[in-house]
Amino acid sequence: MKAIAILLLLTPLVTSANSQTLEGKAPIDYKQTNFQTTSTTLSSSSQYPAHSGKSPKPFDKIRIPSGTFIVADTGVDNDVYKYRDDTKEYDFSFELKIDRYVGNVALLKENDLISETFKVIIPAFDVDPNGGEQDCDGDDILESVYPEINQVYFNGELIGTLQGNDNLWELSRNTFTLPIEKLNVPTQVGERTTNLVQIKSDTANKDVPLSGGGVGCKVWATEIDYVAIDFDLVDPVVFLAGLSGNQQAFVDSNFQEALAEDGIPSDVIGHSINAQIPFSDPGCSNTPISFRTHAEEFKEQIKSLSIKYRTNTFNLVAHSKSGLDSRWLVNDTIINHELVETGTLDGTRIKNPLKFNSIASLGTPFEGSVAATAMRYGRIPMGHLIIEFETDYCDLDVGVSTIFSYFNPFPDDMNFLAIGADIDIDNDGVISEHENVGNQIPFLPLSQQMYDLLKDTMYIGISGYTDNNPYCYDPFGSCVSVKLPVISEVIASEPQYNDTSVTVNSALPYDADLKLDSDGNHGTIVLSADPEQPQSGMQDTVKDEGINGMLQWRTK
Template sequence: MFKIIVLFAVLLFSAYIESAEYPSHVGKSPFSFDTINTPSNTFVVSDKGQDNDVYILRDDAKTFDLQFSLKIDRYVGDVAKLKENKLISDKFIISMPVFDVDNESVLQDCDYDGELDHLAAEIDEVYFNGEPIGFLSGSNELWSENTFEMDISKLNLPTSPGEVSENLVQIRIDIGNENVELSSGAIGCQKWAVEVDYVTLEYQVADPVLFLPGMGGSDSAFKNSGYIQVVEDLGLPYLIVEHDHYPEKNACINNDAGSIKEFGGEILNAAKEFSEMYKNNNFNLIAHSKGGLDARYFVYLTNNSNVLVENGVMDGSVILKPMNVNSLVSHGSPFYGTILADAIKFDQIKYSIAPKILFADICDITIDMATKFSEDYSFPSEQKFLSISGNIDADDNGTLSSDEVSGNQVNQHFSQRMFDLIKGVSHYEVNYEKAYFQSFEYDKPIYVPIPNSSPKQNDSMVSVDSASPMDSNKNVSIYANHGTVIQDKAQEVFLNEALGGMLGWSNLK
C-alpha cells in the first residue's frame, strides 16, 4: 500500500513541474526530486554521482562510505545583509530517499565461530561538510524520505560572481557495529547496508534588482536619489539598465511604440548577460518614468518567449530555467501617457522641436499611445506590481514653491507651466481649416485643448492618475515632483512593501 500511494503522488505532482531543462531522475526510489521542486541554484540536486544508487556496506578503510557533492554557482549577494533583512531563509533543508535502514538489533554469527553475536540496529550517521547532523531513519527493504534542517550560516555560497561553491553530504554506514566485540574477540562487523537515490539541498533567497531609468536612459537619477544604496544595504545584487542612444525609430513619425519595444528588448539582453554572470533567472524591477512602460514589454517578452538562462549545475550538466519577473515597482510612470507629450507632438508648446530631437521616444508617451500600450501589455496578475505616483503641489495652493520644485528636472518656471497644463487639460481635439501655401490649398490642423472635468494632481510631468494604472496591485501617492518621486519618501514606501508588505520579497520559509 505504501508504494502505491507514493507512486500516485508522483503522478499527481508531475502535472505541476514547470517548463525547464535539467537531467531527468535516475534511481529506484518512488520519490522523484522534481515532485518537490525543479533543480536550480536554490534547489540543488546530486542524482548521478558515483555513490548514488549503490547498495553498500560500511568500508572501514574510508572515512565516509558515501559522499555527495552539491555545487552552487549563483551569487546571491551579501549574505549577512540578506539575513539581517530576512531576504534569505534562516534555514536550508537537505533531503534524500534512502533504502533499507533496519531499526532492530539482531543475533548473528558475524565471525563464523559458531556462536551468535549481539549486533546493534542500523545506525547511519549523516554529515554536512564534515560536521555530524543526524542519523538516517527508515524501514527494512523500504524507501524512506529523510530530511535535515540546518542554519543558513552552515551553507557554502559563492562570495563573488563567477565563483562556484561546493557542499558535501557524507554518510558513515552502520557505525553501531563498527567497534562491536564479537565472540571470537574480533572487533567490528559489517552487517547493515543502505542505498541513497539522490540528495537535495534547498534554501530561499530574494532575487536581484534591475533598475530601469526613464527617457534618456541615464543612471544618474537613480544614483543621485540614494536608491542604489538602499538596495545595496538590503544585500541584493543589482544592475542599472542604461541606454545612451536614440531609439532606431522616431516615435513621432512611426506611431508604433517602437522605442518601448526596443528598450524592452534591450532590458532582456541586459538581463541575459546578468544571468550569465550571477546564474539567476528571476528579477525584481524598479522603474522610473518611461522605464515603467519599458518594463511592461520586458515582462511580456519573458512571459511569452520562453527565454532559458543558466540556473545552476546538476551532476556536471547545466540547468536551464525560464527567465521571469517577480515584481515591478514604478515611480511616476506615464502608463496612460501625459498631456505634455501630446502638446509637444502637436507643437503646442514653444520650442517643441527641442524635446523631439533630444527625446525621440517622447511621442510614445502621448495619451492615446501609452494608454493603448498599457492595455495591450497589461501586467500579469500573478506578478506583484506596486505603482508610486507624485503630487508636486504639497500645500495644494496651485502655485509651486522653490521647495516643491527642488530636485525636479526643470526649473521653477517650467515646472509651473507643465504642472498647470497637466492639471487643466485632458486632451487635444483636432479641427481643420483651409490654408494656403503659395498657390496650394491644404487642410491645416487646429488643436483645441479640452479641459479636465476636475483638476488633476501631478508631479509636473505625469499625473497621479496616469502613474496609478488599473493593473497594479497597489497604488501609493506621495508628495514629490518627477525628479524626487524616486527619493526618500518613495524608498520608504518601497521598503515597507518589500520587507513584509505586498511585494513579498521577505516571505521566505
C-alpha cells in the first residue's frame, strides 16, 4: 500500500483511457500546502514540581508523575531526619490523593484492565540493620538495643518494615506490592480519594528495659525522601463521529454499553456540520481545511475529557471521515506540545502531554472517495448535501485524501487497526434490501448507484471546459457568461469493492498495523454482529483487539 501512495505522489493522479488529463484545480504545490504536520519521533515533556529530596533516585527516574503515579514529596515529614516521637502514634505521615477516575475495580481486574497490584515506593535513609549497645538513660551503663525496625502502614494496615543500611539510601527493598483492592480509588467521575502512608520509627526499642529502671530508648533515626503510589489502568475510549459530525451512529450502536460491560469508560464526540471555507479561498482548496477544523474541534473536546477522567492518554475509534481528521488530531497534538492536567503533586497541578495510544478506523476513506467527488460535480444528484458539506467533500477527493494520508502517518508507537467493508455479501453485483439494512444510505436505488460508481470508477475530475454559456442568476434576466466544466471519469481496471461510501482499498491504508475487511455497509460496520443479519458488524472485533489483541488497551 505504501508503494501505491508513493506512486501517486510521483505521477499524475488520473488519466482517462484516451490519455486526456483531468485538470480541475491547478497542480498541488506540496511545499505550499499544509499536508505535512510532523514526523513520528517528536515527544513532549510533562510539567510537575521538581524533586526536592536527597535520595540518589528522584521519583521521575522511576516514572513521570501522572494520574496513576502519585507522589508526596514536600510535606512536613519529607526530607526530615527524625527519631521516634513517643507522643505521636506515627512518626511520619504522607497523604497521597488520587484524581484519576477508575470505576469498578473488580470488573476491570476481571478483564486485566487494571493492574492486579500496586506499589508503594519509599526511599529511606540510614535504616540500621544491626543492634548493639548504647547508654540510653545517661548513667554510663550500656543497654542492649535492637536493630532499627520502622513499621510501614498503608491506610492503617501494617504492610512491612523499612530496610536499609547505615548512612545509605535504600529504594528497591522499600517498594511494597499490595493487592489493587487495598487502594482507595475514585469510583465516580470527579471524585478524589486519599491514601495514607504512615511509619512508626524504631519500634523494637520503644519498650527496651533501661538500667535506671525506665523503659524505651531512642536509638535510631531515619529520613524519608518521598512516597509514591504506582498502578496501571486502561485508558478511556473516545468515539469520533464521521461526516457531518453527527454522533448518532455511535450512540445508537450500543458500542459504549459494550465497553461498559468490561468497565471501560468511553465518550462519543462530534463536530460542527461543515468546515467553513475562508472567504479568501472560495471553492475547493488544496489545503485540507476540513481535516484541520474538525480535528481542532475534536481536540478541544478531548481536552475537556482529560479533566473529566484526569488522564492524558486515550484510545480512539473513528468512523468514516473522522479517521482522516484523526491524522491531523494526533500529529498536531504532538507538534503543538498539548499538555493537560492529570492530578496534583503536593497541591500543585501536574500536566502531562496529551497522547493517543491506539486508533481503530471503521470505513475511513484514507485514499478518498469518488462518491464525494461525484456529488460535488453532480454525477449523483445530492446538491442539497453539497451546500452543507462542501469543504468536507472537497477534502475527500481521491488526490487530496491520499496525499494527506501519506504525509500524515500515525506515530510508530500508536497501534492502528483499519477496517473496511463490502456490502455485496453474495457477490452478485446487486444490492438487496437485506444487504442495505442499517446503511447510512437508506434508499436502495441510491445505494445501488453509489455501489456501482465506486466499484467501477477510479477517479472523477474536470477534463476541460465548454465555450462561454449564459448563466442567469435572477428573475430579472441578469446574466453572465460562464465556462462550464466537462466532467470525465477514469474507469477502474478491476472491481473496487465497497460499502456504498468507501472502497475497501481506501479504508485499508499503507500505515495500518492490522487491516481487516468485512461483510457490511457503511452503517453496520460500527455495530455488533447480528446473527439475524448478513452483515458482520465489526464492533466485537474492535473490542476484542482492544482487550486481547493488537490495540493493547490492557495494562502492561
